[in-house]
Amino acid sequence: MERAGGGLMTNIKDVAERAGVSVATVSRVLNGRSPVAETRERVLAAVRELGYRPNNVARALRTARTGALGLIISDLTNPFFTELADAVEDAARSLGYSLVIGNAGERPDQQDDYIRTLLDRRIDGLLVSSAGTGSAMLSEAVASGTPLVLLDRTVPGIDAPCVRADGHGALTDLAAHLAALGRRRPAIIVAPGGTPTGDERLELFRTALAAHGIALPDERVGATLDLQHTGGRRVMSDLLDLPEPPDAVLATDNLMALGAMDELRARGLRVPDDVALVVYDDVPWFRHTDPPLTAIAQPTRDLGRAAVHTLLECVEGRRPDSVLLPARLVPRRSCGESRAAD
Amino acid sequence: MERAGGGLMTNIKDVAERAGVSVATVSRVLNGRSPVAETRERVLAAVRELGYRPNNVARALRTARTGALGLIISDLTNPFFTELADAVEDAARSLGYSLVIGNAGERPDQQDDYIRTLLDRRIDGLLVSSAGTGSAMLSEAVASGTPLVLLDRTVPGIDAPCVRADGHGALTDLAAHLAALGRRRPAIIVAPGGTPTGDERLELFRTALAAHGIALPDERVGATLDLQHTGGRRVMSDLLDLPEPPDAVLATDNLMALGAMDELRARGLRVPDDVALVVYDDVPWFRHTDPPLTAIAQPTRDLGRAAVHTLLECVEGRRPDSVLLPARLVPRRSCGESRAAD
DNA sequence: CCGTTCCATGTAATCGATTTCATCCTTGGC
DNA sequence: GCCAAGGATGAAATCGATTACATGGAACGG
Numbered sequence: 229m230e231r232a233g234g235g236l237m238t239n240i241k242d243v244a245e246r247a248g249v250s251v252a253t254v255s256r257v258l259n260g261r262s263p264v265a266e267t268r269e270r271v272l273a274a275v276r277e278l279g280y281r282p283n284n285v286a287r288a289l290r291t292a293r294t295g296a297l298g299l300i301i302s303d304l305t306n307p308f309f310t311e312l313a314d315a316v317e318d319a320a321r322s323l324g325y326s327l328v329i330g331n332a333g334e335r336p337d338q339q340d341d342y343i344r345t346l347l348d349r350r351i352d353g354l355l356v357s358s359a360g361t362g363s364a365m366l367s368e369a370v371a372s373g374t375p376l377v378l379l380d381r382t383v384p385g386i387d388a389p390c391v392r393a394d395g396h397g398a399l400t401d402l403a404a405h406l407a408a409l410g411r412r413r414p415a416i417i418v419a420p421g422g423t424p425t426g427d428e429r430l431e432l433f434r435t436a437l438a439a440h441g442i443a444l445p446d447e448r449v450g451a452t453l454d455l456q457h458t459g460g461r462r463v464m465s466d467l468l469d470l471p472e473p474p475d476a477v478l479a480t481d482n483l484m485a486l487g488a489m490d491e492l493r494a495r496g497l498r499v500p501d502d503v504a505l506v507v508y509d510d511v512p513w514f515r516h517t518d519p520p521l522t523a524i525a526q527p528t529r530d531l532g533r534a535a536v537h538t539l540l541e542c543v544e545g546r547r548p549d550s551v552l553l554p555a556r557l558v559p560r561r562s563c564g565e566s567r568a569a570d
Numbered sequence: 571m572e573r574a575g576g577g578l579m580t581n582i583k584d585v586a587e588r589a590g591v592s593v594a595t596v597s598r599v600l601n602g603r604s605p606v607a608e609t610r611e612r613v614l615a616a617v618r619e620l621g622y623r624p625n626n627v628a629r630a631l632r633t634a635r636t637g638a639l640g641l642i643i644s645d646l647t648n649p650f651f652t653e654l655a656d657a658v659e660d661a662a663r664s665l666g667y668s669l670v671i672g673n674a675g676e677r678p679d680q681q682d683d684y685i686r687t688l689l690d691r692r693i694d695g696l697l698v699s700s701a702g703t704g705s706a707m708l709s710e711a712v713a714s715g716t717p718l719v720l721l722d723r724t725v726p727g728i729d730a731p732c733v734r735a736d737g738h739g740a741l742t743d744l745a746a747h748l749a750a751l752g753r754r755r756p757a758i759i760v761a762p763g764g765t766p767t768g769d770e771r772l773e774l775f776r777t778a779l780a781a782h783g784i785a786l787p788d789e790r791v792g793a794t795l796d797l798q799h800t801g802g803r804r805v806m807s808d809l810l811d812l813p814e815p816p817d818a819v820l821a822t823d824n825l826m827a828l829g830a831m832d833e834l835r836a837r838g839l840r841v842p843d844d845v846a847l848v849v850y851d852d853v854p855w856f857r858h859t860d861p862p863l864t865a866i867a868q869p870t871r872d873l874g875r876a877a878v879h880t881l882l883e884c885v886e887g888r889r890p891d892s893v894l895l896p897a898r899l900v901p902r903r904s905c906g907e908s909r910a911a912d
Numbered sequence: 913c914c915g916t917t918c919c920a921t922g923t924a925a926t927c928g929a930t931t932t933c934a935t936c937c938t939t940g941g942c
Numbered sequence: 943g944c945c946a947a948g949g950a951t952g953a954a955a956t957c958g959a960t961t962a963c964a965t966g967g968a969a970c971g972g
Contacts, residue, residue, distance in 0.1 A: 237714060250922045255960060262920060279710070284690040285630045286958035289927050294627065296670070296691070304656045305854075307649070314646045317673045326687050328638070329671045330856065331659045345668050348626040349638070368621070372579060380946055457854070486858050512647075512799070515853050516828050518835065581928055592952045597930060605952060628928035631957050 238278045247274035258282065267418035288350065297325045297539065300339055300356045302381075303455070304331040307511035307530065308482055309357065312380065315532025316355060323540065332359040334455060340365040347372055353539040355379050375542030379535045382424050389548050393533040393555040395432055395508075401557040402506060402524065403436035404483065406476050409564045411504055415448035415474035417463050417484050419455055426451075429480050448474055452484055458526040458542070461486030468495065468503075476504035476563065481512050485521070504563040520560035527553045573909075580620045589616040626773030630692065639667045639881065640688035642681055642698045643788045644723075645797070646673040649853035650824055650870065651699065654722065657874025658697060665882065666899040667694070676797060682707040685734045689714055695881040696722050721821040721877045724766050731890050733877040735868040737774055743899040744848060744866065745778035748818050753846055753898050757790035757816035759805050759826050761797055768793075771822050771850065785874065790816055794826055802829030810837065810845075818846035818905065827863070846905035862902035 244251045247270045257263050257271040267365040274280070289295040297320050298531060301309045303334045305533045313329060328351060330342030336359055343365040346354060356366065366386050369376050378390040406414060416433055418426035434444045450467050452459030460479055464487065467474055479485035485507035493501060499505050507514055510525035541548040583912060586593045589612045599605050599613040616622070630636040636723055639662050643651045655671060662669045670693060672684030678701055685707040688696060695717040698708065708728050711718050720732040740768035748756060758775055776786045792809050794801030802821055806829065809816055821827035827849035841847050841861060850868035866899040876893045 241958080251959080252923080253921060257952080259960080264920065269922080279713075281686070281690050283631075283692060283958050285627060285636065285692050286927090287960075288627045289625075289631050289929085289958080290960045294925075304659065305649075305652055307647075310647055310649075310652050314673060317646065317671070321683075326670060326672070326684075326691070328668060329659070330668070331656060340664075342668075344623070348623050349668070350625060350627050371621075457858075486855070490858055503933085513828070516832055517858075518860055532763075583928080593929080594931080594953080595951060598951085601930080606950065609950080625928050628957090629930075631928080631959085632930045633958075 236276040237283070238280045239283065240280070242278055243271065243274045243280045246278060247271045268472050271303060276311075292350070294350050294352055295325055296328055296349070296351045297536070298328045298330065298349075298351040298354045299379075300330045300332055300342055300346075300354070302332050302334050302356070302357050302359045304329070304333075306455075306481075306483055307513065309507040311511065311528045312357070312532050315529040316379075316536055318529075319533045319536035320324070321538065325536075325540075334359045336363055339363060342437075343369055347374060353377070353543050355535050355539055356383075357381055358383050375539055377535055377539040377542065380531065384424065389538055389542070389550045391531055391538055391551040392553075393531060394552040395429055395524065395555045398524045398555040398557045399429070399432045400436045400439075402478070403433065403440055403442070404520075405557065405559060405563060406437075406504065407440035407442060409504070411476040411563070412442060413448065413472060413474045414442060414444055414476045414478065415450065416444065417450045417452060417460055417467075417477065417479045417488060418482060419484075420451055420453055420459070426480055455481055455483060457483045457487035457490070460484030461491045462487070464491040468492075468497070474503065476506070478508070479507045480508045482507055482509040482514070485514075489517070499562050500564040506563065510558055515560075519562050521562045522560045523558045524555050525558045526555045579625070580622045581625065582622070584620055585613065585616045585622050588620060589613045596754070616864070630739065634692070636692050636694055636904055637667055638670055638691070638693045639878070640670045640672065640685075640687075640693040640696045640774045641721075642672045642674055642684055642696070642700070644674050644676050644699050644701045646671075646675075648797075648823075648825055649855065650851040650868070653853070653870045654699070654874050657871040658721075658878055659874075660871075661875045661878035665878065667878075676701045678705055681705060685711055689716060695719070695885050697877050697881055698725075699723055700725050717881055719877055719881040719884065722767075722873065726766065731880055731892045733873055733880055733893040734895075735873060736747045736894040737771055737866060737897050740897040740899045741771070741774045742778045742781075744820070745782055745784070747864075747899065747901060747905060748779075748846065749782035749784060753818040753905070755790065755814060755816045756782060756784060756786055756818045756820065757792065757809050758786065758822045759792045759794060759802055759809075759819065759830060760791055761823060761826075762795055763803070768822055775820060796882075797823055797825060799829035801833070802826030803833045804829070806830040806833040810834075810839070816845065818848070820848045820850070822850045824849055824851040824856070827856075831859070841904050842906040848905065857902075861904050863898075863904045864902045865900045866897050867900045868897045 240251045240254050244254045253263055254271050255467055257268050299316055301313055303309055317327045328346060332339035339359050340363060347369060354369060355377050357379040358381050366383060370388060376388040378388055380392050382390050414437060416430055418430055437444050450463035452463050477488060479488050492503060497503055506522045508524045510523035516520040530553055538548050538551060582593050582596050595605055598614050599610050607877050641658055643655055645651055659669045670688060674681035681701050682705060689711060697709060699721040699838045700723050708725060712730060718730040720730055722734050724732050756779060758772055760772055779786050788906060792805035794805050819830060823829050841843055848864045850866045852865035856863040856865055872895055880890045880893060
């Protein structure tokens with residue numbers, strides 16, 4: 229079974245022959261073990277002349293370490309996850325690992341498919357920003373002994389460390405911010421079907437508002453069908469049709485916020501004059517909208533870095549704790565000028 | 571060297587024992603070769619009971635096929651490339667391949683690093699959307715016999731098929747569009763240091779304008795230092811400071827367009843009233859800006875799909891041609907209303 | 913000067929699959 | 943009833959590395 233391109237990859241045996249030593253010696257030189265200066269030189273010369281590069285597949289088989297990490301991401305076209313992936317990739321590479329990306333596209337079956345593939349590839353560890361809640365393969369992944377770390381989203385039955393942002397402080401600040409600006413009828417747009425993340429953001433927001441005597445009644449809690457822009461738009465439309473429409477809206481995902489903005493603009497409503505708008509996830513684009521959007525910024529790059537470090541602790545046999553990094557409020561102009569409320 | 575987690579991965583030998591057959595038979599059953607119905611059942615039962623999954627590393631070593639493709643992308647946080655990566659990932663997965671992503675971050679050295687890693691991993695094929703022009707590792711990649719396809723960007727000395735979009739038609743349409751709207755002083759913002767892509771877009775735009783008797787003098791050709799938002803903003807500022815500032819600007823990359831928009835807004839200039847703005851790459855966000863931006867849309871998903879198909883042809887030993895897919899103009903409101911010019 | 917130690921190196925086992933080749937059994941034709 | 947053919951199966955080679963173990967020579971202490 230000849231390799232298609234007529235590949236002329238040299239192997240360790242070629243190097244050994246050329247240098248007049250055994251393959252063991254070559255291996256030792258390349259891995260910085262014993263050999264004496266003179267032999268070492270001959271081997272390195274042979275390596276250079278032949279352009280030899282060790283076959284990682286063979287090495288992985290023998291050592292049971294592939295040097296690759298897997299990342300399952302819920303949606304590659306969502307800028308929040310993109311930035312997360314970018315950070316993870318960066319951290320992984322700087323530690324000598326490469327990254328196999330699986331895009332679950334918010335579909336649990338596809339996610340399972342990918343987890344299976346990655347396990348078959350014997351990646352050294354797996355990072356999962358899970359789509360949906362229940363996932364059969366996730367339990368199988370922990371059962372297989374492959375180090376696993378959850379990213380951004382927890383999964384109820386899964387016993388693995390989770391790295392994510394804590395919205396408590398930011399949502400508390402946000403409630404105060406809105407209260408100070410005189411907003412009395414807040415609303416929230418959350419992800420479909422009671423995901424842990426969405427539920428948590430809702431509860432935190434609600435109790436934070438309550439501290440200022442502001443209610444968040446159920447009719448102003450809009451659940452989208454998808455996590456996309458169209459879902460956000462539809463829900464915003466419903467909210468605006470209420471007898472008492474909201475004067476402030478928090479969208480718990482950036483794509484949904486985009487849809488919400490479109491609906492506001494389509495109705496000729498102004499931000500922040502008619503409705504204040506706040507978005508979860510501070511993706512760069514929101515700094516350039518008109519007006520710039522007040523956002524709850526998750527420490528995306530830190531999350532990515534922390535996730536990789538946590539995962540590598542697992543790989544080395546330790547059992548690290550979950551990581552919670554604080555999100556923070558980034559006030560811009562989409563809720564109104566602060567001084568206008570003083 | 572025990573696997574850290576105390577992994578209990580079963581191997582083909584376990585299955586063979588349990589089914590009371592040889593490993594060869596197990597392998598044959600799993601690969602759909604000869605065995606008779608009854609043996610087959612016993613093997614499959616054993617596989618099921620043990621939860622056996624073949625070790626892809628071992629399989630790859632033996633068959634010299636890893637079932638993985640590599641994708642080197644210039645900038646993972648650029649939405650155009652994200653969509654491209656998403657499309658590639660989709661196409662690859664649907665054909666049974668998984669995707670290892672390398673993020674070059676527009677740095678040639680990092681790109682080389684990644685190509686090396688991917689070659690060491692013996693990926694079955696490599697897609698490269700190259701950062702910069704000269705790349706030593708790229709030649710080494712072709713030399714190694716690894717199938718290679720260039721994506722979106724050509725690279726002068728490299729003899730490999732290239733899949734990209736052809737801006738000719740779109741830029742011709744754009745020139746007509748601008749001429750019809752009475753714009754007489756166009757400008758262009760291009761990538762730094764005369765990249766093949768930037769040069770080509772500039773030349774096409776210039777000749778298309780010439781057909782309408784409109785000149786694109788060198789002082790209205792702004793080259794950025796980086797491909798990022800800040801570069802775009804700086805160049806836009808320089809253009810506006812010209813004695814004869816442009817009345818229409820084409821930004822040849824979406825991040826640069828974003829910077830350009832910010833500069834316009836900061837100066838209180840209105841789009842399209844004061845300056846028309848056109849962006850290369852129709853990323854979803856530009857549909858939601860105010861006003862929605864006229865864009866040159868590359869067939870991103872088709873490019874991704876075509877790239878994977880072309881690459882797999884190489885993998886199967888053929889020598890496919892380069893692919894050129896037409897980009898098209900998507901007129902929105904950022905150049906002014908069409909009827910206003912009639 | 914001999915025996916122990918240690919170091920560089922080679923030989924061969926190993927990782928977990930696929931695949932060639934040999935073997936055995938069944939089947940069928942004459 | 944015998945021989946050829948063919949199908950199912952097993953034993954063993956193989957992919958390309960790492961590494962445990964064996965070996966041989968140099969250095970060194972007593």
